[in-house]
Amino acid sequence: MAAAKSVLLAFLLSSFLAGTALGKGYSTTRLSEGQQCRLRRIQSVQPNQRIESEGGLTELWDYNDEQFECAGVVACRNTLRQNSLFLPEFHNAPRLIYIERGRGLLGITFPGCAETYHSDPSAGERRGGLERLGGQSETEQSERRDQHQKVHRIRRGDIIAIPEGAVHWCYNDGDEELVAISVIDLNNQNNQLDERPRAFFLAGGFGGGERGFRGQTEGRGGRFNYRNIFQGFDEHMLAESYGVSPDLIRRMQSQNTDRGIMIQVRERMRVVAPEQDDEEFELEEEERFRRRRFNSEEDEAAARNGFEETFCTMKVRQNIEVRREAEVHSRQAGKLNLVNMHKMPILQYIDMSAERGRLNPRALYTPHWSITDHRLVYVLRGNAHVQITDNNGENIFDERVNEGEMFVIPQFYTTVARASNEGFEWVSFKTSGQPMKSPLAGYTSVLRALPIEVIENAYEMSPREAMEVKFNRDHQTFLLSPSQQGGGVGRFD
Structure with missing residues (x-):
């Protein structure tokens, strides 16, 4: 049996x-x-x-x-x-x-x-469940204690x-x-x-x-x-x-x-x-699983079998508010916390992920696009001026977004956001378990990776201007601190 x-x-x-x-x-x-x-x-x-x-x-x-x-x-x-x-x-x-x-x-x-969790008839669970079995002996009740x-x-x-x-x-x-x-x-x-x-x-x-x-x-x-x-x-x-x-x-x-x-x-x-x-044991098990390295197809196949063995106890939740675990942290600009398949392996199999962000007052989320996913952005607190452009360079979104609202940033569409004087907090849901972004400003940006001559000729700039575009935000990435230079005042300010 x-x-x-x-x-x-x-x-x-x-x-x-x-x-x-x-x-x-x-x-x-x-x-x-x-x-x-x-x-x-x-x-x-x-x-x-x-x-x-x-x-x-x-x-x-x-x-x-x-x-x-x-x-x-x-x-x-x-x-x-x-x-x-x-x-x-x-x-x-x-x-x-x-x-x-x-x-x-x-x-x-x-x-x-x-079923890995069992009620204890002698520890008060009887009142919540076993007493309802009325008419049965204590032995019968004990055999039928709750399991889940x-x-x-x-x-x-x-x-x-x-x-x-x-x-x-x-x-x-x-x-x-x-x-x-x-x-x-x-x-x-x-x-x-x-x-x-x-x-x-x-x-x-x-x-x-x-x-x-x-x-x-x-x-x-x-x-x-x-x-x-x-x-x-x-x-x-x-x-x-x-x-x-x-x-x-x-x-x-x-x-x-x-x-x-x-x-x-x-x-x-x-x-x-x-x-x-x-819960602490569960986190330790998850960490050990996450640190595995696959050196061959055989290793990866073995890992999949191991995943089936640990699937029943695999972590299904991750707190995204822990500031010390932020992937991007800038005192001047804000923080980004990510939850992807590396933090929660189960996300590899549902092919989704999430991002929790905080922008300080007047800070910017660098212009960028997503390579792998659509994003649904839900505004938690504060507000921001957000713009989105399509492949024709047309502005299809130019709004102040407020608490409780939601909007979509399609895959490959380019977006930029600037927090209001109140700051801006959001959570994004992504349709990929391993999301990737390509920024346009900052030290990991596309323009910083281009030769100066390419920037000069593409935008008809002088060498000095090309150097400024390429290196002025050299010490920051994704989250940019407020800057007076070139800031201007928009219609949402």
């Missing part, structure tokens, strides 16, 4: 990894007509659709907006109230989440992975990676609302359905007279069919599958349909979660 169970678990895990672990690099890129990025204008926008639930609020950006269609993504902001549960769901594409505010517990279930996969402690500043098809839920056990910004990469090669966001809920949904629910909306879209997946099955077949009565199945099919996808919990939940020591 034990051997058969091990074989089954291995099969489930390998099946899951077959879709998840390959990533985009092993498939042919597909671009729909809507993703040809024929953008004439980009706008910084707020969510335009609202879905109310008993335990919180879901706000969605219009995924039919041409800038989101170009990037092949959909974005939403979930606000989970205190002592409320976001019901279990899975999506048709990988998802990257940033916790903007609050703290809570997050569960992610990977098929084929063992790891539950993660999440907090403000965390980036969380969730592969497509992985069931996840969230519980707010903190003392304030938990606010999460989510981006789903619909154009990811692991999504073989279509380029529409699809949420599959295991419980809950929306009630009402007709099937589906129409949320409050200010733009296109607005019709949502969020009902749990059990509702479509025959109750007797499910009853036989679970070995329970059809009455219980009917309750599973209809429960919470009038409470939405976030519900208030009547009694405080008690869930077995890792202690701090476990």
Whole structure:
């Protein structure tokens, strides 16, 4: 029996990894007509659709907006109230989440992975779970104690990676609302359905007279069919599958349909979660995995097998607020924190990454373009003057962006940003696990790598002027301190 169970678990895990672990690099890129990025204008926008639930609020950006269609993504902001549960769901594409505010517990279930956390009947868990088994002996209750996969402690500043098809839920056990910004990469090669966001809920949904629910909306879209997946099955077949009565199945099919996808919990939940020591051990294991070097194709193949072995315990979150871990740090200009596949190997397989940035008042983010990815930029605090130009040199975005707004920077489009007197903070979601940028100013810039004569002739400059263009920002990169020289005053100042 034990051997058969091990074989089954291995099969489930390998099946899951077959879709998840390959990533985009092993498939042919597909671009729909809507993703040809024929953008004439980009706008910084707020969510335009609202879905109310008993335990919180879901706000969605219009995924039919041409800038989101170009990037092949959909974005939403979930606000989970205190002592409320976001019901279990899975999506048709990988998802990257940033916790903007609050703290809570997050569960992610990977098929084929063992149940590694167990309740202790003698340590107070009985009140939360085993007492509900009423009528059973203490021995029977002990044999049926709760077992589950790891539950993660999440907090403000965390980036969380969730592969497509992985069931996840969230519980707010903190003392304030938990606010999460989510981006789903619909154009990811692991999504073989279509380029529409699809949420599959295991419980809950929306009630009402007709099937589906129409949320409050200010733009296109607005019709949502969020009902749990059990509702479509025959109750007797499910009853036989679970070995329970059809009455219980009917309750599973209809429960919470009038409470939405976030519900208030009547009694405080008690869930077995890792202690701090476990989190530190997890970080050490991740660091050892990250430092591996592949000297041959055989080494890399062996590493992939090792990845399957460690997948069940792999880190799915990384705090992006830790200032001492900033990749770019300038006292005069600001900081950049990156989370890519080298910090979180799971990002190699969902092919996404994130950036958390802070610009000091009046500082600049150097003109640059992305070589590998589209970017969705969400404004956390402050504001900035941002410009984006396309391949024709036309300005398609020239706006002051403000807190709570989001906009897209398409791959290869060139952009520059200058913070206001209040400063500027943002988080970017990227459609590549190993993003690369090419700057136009600073010591790592394209112009600094060109010979002086090339710059002279290309721009009809004198040697002195070419030297100034090439070397005046020689001591800075990406984040540029405020400068009086050539600064001028723009229409947003």
